[in-house]
Amino acid sequence: MARPLIEVEGVSRAFHVGESSVLALRHVDLRVDEGEMIAVMGASGSGKSTLMNILGCLDRPTTGRYRLSGIAVETLDDDALAELRNHVLGFVFQGFNLIPRTTAVENVTLPLLYAHVPPREAREQAIVALRRVGLGDRLEHQPNEMSGGQQQRVAIARALVTNPRVVLADEPTGNLDSRTTVEVMALFQDLNHLGMTLVIVTHEDDVARYCRRVLMLRDGRILSDHPAAHGSARDDLARMPAEEDA
Numbered sequence: 001m002a003r004p005l006i007e008v009e010g011v012s013r014a015f016h017v018g019e020s021s022v023l024a025l026r027h028v029d030l031r032v033d034e035g036e037m038i039a040v041m042g043a044s045g046s047g048k049s050t051l052m053n054i055l056g057c058l059d060r061p062t063t064g065r066y067r068l069s070g071i072a073v074e075t076l077d078d079d080a081l082a083e084l085r086n087h088v089l090g091f092v093f094q095g096f097n098l099i100p101r102t103t104a105v106e107n108v109t110l111p112l113l114y115a116h117v118p119p120r121e122a123r124e125q126a127i128v129a130l131r132r133v134g135l136g137d138r139l140e141h142q143p144n145e146m147s148g149g150q151q152q153r154v155a156i157a158r159a160l161v162t163n164p165r166v167v168l169a170d171e172p173t174g175n176l177d178s179r180t181t182v183e184v185m186a187l188f189q190d191l192n193h194l195g196m197t198l199v200i201v202t203h204e205d206d207v208a209r210y211c212r213r214v215l216m217l218r219d220g221r222i223l224s225d226h227p228a229a230h231g232s233a234r235d236d237l238a239r240m241p242a243e244e245d246a
Contacts, residue, residue: 002033004067005166005197006055011064012220013050024050025061026220032199034165037192039208039228040201042217049170051217052201056168057085069165086115090159094171096151098143104130105139108158115162129157133187149180156187167191169200173207179240185210186233 008030014021025047032038042048053059054066057073066073069088076084098107105126112122130139133153143151152172159167169188173181181204189210192198200211208214209229216224 002035004031005034005069006030006032006199007065007067008055009065011054011061011066013047013054013059014062024220025054027064028220028222030215030222030225032166032197034197035192035195036213037188037198037211038200038213038215039211040199040215040217041203041208042223043203045219046217047220048201048217050220052168052170052199055199056089056091057081086111086162088165090162090164090167092152092155092159092167092169092172094174096143096148096155096175098151098154100143103140103142104135104146104154104157107143107154108161111158111162125161126157129161130154132160133157147180148176149183152176152180152184153187156184160191166197166199169198171201171203173202173204178206179237181207182233182237182240186237189233 008028011025011028012023013025014023028051040048040051050059054061057068060074068084071084073081073084099110105123108126108129109119109122112125113119117125127136127139130136133156135150135153135157138146138150141150143154146154173184176184185207188198188200192212198211200207202208209231210233211228212230214224214226214228215222
């Protein structure tokens with residue numbers, strides 16, 4: 001039986017606006033098992049970003065329980081929370097969040113340096129991560145010398161370099177064209193087939209269908225939670241007209 005990596009029980013998150021309190025999440029229950037690939041969907045204001053922030057230990061719930069890799073997150077202080085986040089989670093964002101005028105390998109090395117990995121070892125691991133996402137020939141390129149798809153691959157390599165148990169991706173294809181979107185989803189599916197657990201926030205049905213499970217939020221509640229069609233991004237990419245590599 002698959003082991004749960006994420007266990008959320010009765011989680012709510014309230015934000016204070018003036019003298020009022022607004023519930024962004026309402027008594028959410030969620031379990032994500034090892035090896036799953038989940039899409040989290042919902043309209044603006046549905047609570048999906050708030051949920052992602054809580055899953056990523058970037059925010060704390062107002063009420064409820066959250067266990068990440070078997071650890072009760074609500075019992076941790078800020079230092080222990082940062083330690084858990086750095087060892088268990090990898091993050092990919094819509095805006096890439098790469099450092100300008102810094103090479104691909106330097107960008108990917110940063111999380112390891114923050115974890116006090118010796119620089120030479122950190123660089124070697126960063127090179128392995130970049131090769132894993134198909135950028136072995138772009139190690140010394142800066143973000144402004146790469147396409148959007150290549151920049152997102154650097155961001156994915158940066159998320160993978162610490163060997164996380166879960167990758168959280170927040171609208172990872174939001175700034176990409178349709179072909180590059182399929183390329184990135186093919187990479188995510190490859191990682192998932194190798195055992196990586198992924199939780200992907202998206203508003204795009206075409207992205208969600210590459211996942212194994214779709215979670216729909218509305219007004220801070222889980223409206224539905226069901227298996228997805230799980231199309232093959234590699235097959236779709238092969239059917240696309242050939243284009244010059246970006």
